[in-house]
Amino acid sequence: MGQSAPDRDGEAKVKGCLTFADDMYIEGMLYGKILWSRHPHAEILAVNTAMTKEVPGIHAVLTAADVPGHNGMGSLKPDQPVLCRDRVRFVGDAIAVVFAATPAAAELAVRQIKVDYRKLPGIFSPQEALKPDAPPLHVGGNICKHLLHEEGDIEAGFRQAAVVVEGHFETPFVEHAYLEPEAGIGLVDENGLLTVYAPTQFPFEIRKQLAVMLTLPEEKIRVIATPLGGAFGSKLDNTVEALLALGAYHLRRPVKITLTREESIRLGTKRHAYWMDYRLGVDSAGHLVAVDAKLLSDAGPYTALSPRVIDQACIFPCGPYRVPNVRVEGWAVYTNNANGSAFRGFGINQAVVAVESLLDEAARKLGLDPFAIRLINALKIGDKTIAGEILQASVATQATIQAAQEALLEELPALKARKAPGKRIGIGMASGFKNVGAGKGKVDDAGAIFILQPDGRVLLRASAVDMGQGIRTVLVQVAAEVLGLDDQLFDIITGDTALTIPHGGAVGERQILITGKAVELAAREFKTKLLQKATAHYELPFEHLRLRGREIFDLSKGSAIPLAELAGRIKEAGEELQVHYYYTAPKTFALADKEARNTVPPEEYRNYPAYAYTTQVAVVEVDETTGQVKVLKIIAAPDCGRAINPQKIEGQIEGSCVQGIGYALSEAYALDKGMPVTRTFKQLRVPTIMDIPDMQCLLIEDPEPAGPFGAKGISEVATVPITPAILNAIYDATGVRIYTLPATPDKVLAGLRSQRATKV
Numbered sequence: 001m002g003q004s005a006p007d008r009d010g011e012a013k014v015k016g017c018l019t020f021a022d023d024m025y026i027e028g029m030l031y032g033k034i035l036w037s038r039h040p041h042a043e044i045l046a047v048n049t050a051m052t053k054e055v056p057g058i059h060a061v062l063t064a065a066d067v068p069g070h071n072g073m074g075s076l077k078p079d080q081p082v083l084c085r086d087r088v089r090f091v092g093d094a095i096a097v098v099f100a101a102t103p104a105a106a107e108l109a110v111r112q113i114k115v116d117y118r119k120l121p122g123i124f125s126p127q128e129a130l131k132p133d134a135p136p137l138h139v140g141g142n143i144c145k146h147l148l149h150e151e152g153d154i155e156a157g158f159r160q161a162a163v164v165v166e167g168h169f170e171t172p173f174v175e176h177a178y179l180e181p182e183a184g185i186g187l188v189d190e191n192g193l194l195t196v197y198a199p200t201q202f203p204f205e206i207r208k209q210l211a212v213m214l215t216l217p218e219e220k221i222r223v224i225a226t227p228l229g230g231a232f233g234s235k236l237d238n239t240v241e242a243l244l245a246l247g248a249y250h251l252r253r254p255v256k257i258t259l260t261r262e263e264s265i266r267l268g269t270k271r272h273a274y275w276m277d278y279r280l281g282v283d284s285a286g287h288l289v290a291v292d293a294k295l296l297s298d299a300g301p302y303t304a305l306s307p308r309v310i311d312q313a314c315i316f317p318c319g320p321y322r323v324p325n326v327r328v329e330g331w332a333v334y335t336n337n338a339n340g341s342a343f344r345g346f347g348i349n350q351a352v353v354a355v356e357s358l359l360d361e362a363a364r365k366l367g368l369d370p371f372a373i374r375l376i377n378a379l380k381i382g383d384k385t386i387a388g389e390i391l392q393a394s395v396a397t398q399a400t401i402q403a404a405q406e407a408l409l410e411e412l413p414a415l416k417a418r419k420a421p422g423k424r425i426g427i428g429m430a431s432g433f434k435n436v437g438a439g440k441g442k443v444d445d446a447g448a449i450f451i452l453q454p455d456g457r458v459l460l461r462a463s464a465v466d467m468g469q470g471i472r473t474v475l476v477q478v479a480a481e482v483l484g485l486d487d488q489l490f491d492i493i494t495g496d497t498a499l500t501i502p503h504g505g506a507v508g509e510r511q512i513l514i515t516g517k518a519v520e521l522a523a524r525e526f527k528t529k530l531l532q533k534a535t536a537h538y539e540l541p542f543e544h545l546r547l548r549g550r551e552i553f554d555l556s557k558g559s560a561i562p563l564a565e566l567a568g569r570i571k572e573a574g575e576e577l578q579v580h581y582y583y584t585a586p587k588t589f590a591l592a593d594k595e596a597r598n599t600v601p602p603e604e605y606r607n608y609p610a611y612a613y614t615t616q617v618a619v620v621e622v623d624e625t626t627g628q629v630k631v632l633k634i635i636a637a638p639d640c641g642r643a644i645n646p647q648k649i650e651g652q653i654e655g656s657c658v659q660g661i662g663y664a665l666s667e668a669y670a671l672d673k674g675m676p677v678t679r680t681f682k683q684l685r686v687p688t689i690m691d692i693p694d695m696q697c698l699l700i701e702d703p704e705p706a707g708p709f710g711a712k713g714i715s716e717v718a719t720v721p722i723t724p725a726i727l728n729a730i731y732d733a734t735g736v737r738i739y740t741l742p743a744t745p746d747k748v749l750a751g752l753r754s755q756r757a758t759k760v
Helices: 050-054 103-112 154-159 203-214 241-251 261-267 306-315 348-366 370-377 397-416 471-483 511-538 563-572 594-599 646-665 722-734 745-759
Strands: 030-036 042-048 058-062 094-100 114-119 143-151 163-171 183-188 194-198 221-225 255-258 274-282 288-300 326-334 423-436 445-452 458-462 490-493 545-548 551-554 559-562 578-584 610-623 629-638 694-697
Touching: 030 103, 030 241, 030 261, 042 094, 050 058, 050 103, 058 103, 058 241, 094 103, 094 241, 143 306, 154 274, 154 288, 163 348, 183 241, 194 203, 194 241, 203 221, 203 241, 241 255, 274 348, 288 306, 288 348, 306 326, 306 348, 348 370, 348 423, 348 722, 370 397, 370 423, 397 423, 397 610, 397 629, 423 722, 445 511, 445 563, 458 471, 458 511, 471 490, 471 511, 511 545, 511 551, 511 563, 511 578, 551 563, 559 563, 610 722, 629 646, 629 722, 646 694, 646 722, 722 745
Parallel strands: 030 255, 194 221, 288 326, 458 490, 629 694
Antiparallel strands: 030 094, 042 114, 058 094, 143 326, 163 274, 183 194, 183 255, 274 288, 423 610, 445 458, 445 578, 545 551, 551 559, 610 629
């Protein structure tokens, strides 16, 4: 339906942007440009669009008055305006959108719109938001979510402790920094079907929100996830999709919006900034006996997925360890800063910085090896998590720790030889675990449709979205393995609400576990029906038939029938061969559901469908003069359940580790009273190829019974422990403990100077 037309008149490419949608062209396309808020918090007194009429090529200027239904976006609570009517709460708020014949005309028209504001007092930290006299950003106040979870007797636990360590930790907002900014196309066909093409992780949820916004039935809206140039969680939330749909709805012409890099950074959600106070107790044998944690997160101006993120942080605040006595309290608080939402790791990364740093400190005070203290406390089958779930299968914490330690021992001689004058070498490690599946009471579902096509090829329509992680390839591998067919025989469709079974989106590293299982089960049913058709059309014994490559092989005769031939016969007979399969994972329960913990049988109570585990070692070099930290080597030992495609897993691990390096050493999305300070990748200090160390990936396979062939997700867990492993390595090299991310050279130098001053 589209064609690439890079040289057509009026088409202005956005420098530095890599987008699939930006290369799509449809005759009569109009180009959209957004008017953003100039203030982080203000009342809108008037919006004057009169001057835009003087700009040639303008087709529409849409404001909040043009939204026919609910003027709000959000998966949990639709409180973020599509277009702000009377109030703005951050600089990523949209006030108007212009559609014009050329991008240049749209840009010019946006500059002609005049907005009268009355500035309102801003809230620029969660601490300010919690003050009794703080102005409320929403009806009901500034607390987005608060929860308290207790297990055991926290004070009795600390009385058992031989060592108590504590600390205050801070982690910043972090930008997702995907290569492809938000972009998309909206159009309405002759039948009134509104279609939005956009790089979304959540096509069915976006369709649902668009239906409410436009007061249309969901079946009148189609969302197609274009090939994504990265997402990492930020493309779960509604960004340009609502404005594309609104433009197409009103104009009945194709419309396109492509954000610049600065706009993408301004609008896009961020990893939440956290303030954490931790106290951790360990007995003389190294057993964790108590953890007391307080976690305060900056949700930004709207709800987005912040409640679920703080929930998750409070389920994983103690790492993959047994802790009998726990008190954890969490808050997500509204501010006029960046909008916080999903980011690879989903709240666990912040908490693990604190717990793994303090566990390292406790091990040193007890004279224990950092691997040993983690092995002593590592969760295993039959153990209960602090959230109350008894782990029943595929618990590989100990295996990952042992594999990482063995690999490090082999590397030690070479690492010691690298020491240079004025440089210190440090080794740090950390472990982590993460949910596989959205869980926490949410239905984890997916579907698969298999269709034998007339030419003998097999069409698989799967409930999945590929963000570059290669899920489409792996799903075909699963299907080919079950069926015994050549994997080149398959065509696959994903990310299309019109052609796939509704599902919960690409979130929680769930797709191989949930969608993969749907594909596996659907393939088994399809295989049976396919052989039954062969039996009927060729009068062959069912029990002697096998699928091989591109043929149906008859064991009794040693002969083969091309699959294409059978497909032709099925078509001639006016028949079809299809299988539709919908799969849901076992029921899960939220942390706040105390009734479930008390009433559900222990073997059925779970917070998530499954878990992934990993241990990582970081080797760093610290320059004593500059404080500069260079990561020399990473050893990663992730548990993947079953490695269906080892190369793709290694790619995920390497990418995760690079993100963890940035989180540890350089990255932060900075604001000054709600106004963005960092507007480019360079200012964000995203790692480059020059920052990537030698990486060793050790795949641990502890099969997960619920997954296809034992496989489970791996795309997020590797981001969890790499940051504290680097922080622990810095301490090992220098004796400087970093409590506030990122660990910049200035912070390291300040710690070294403090040491020298203390010695003097």
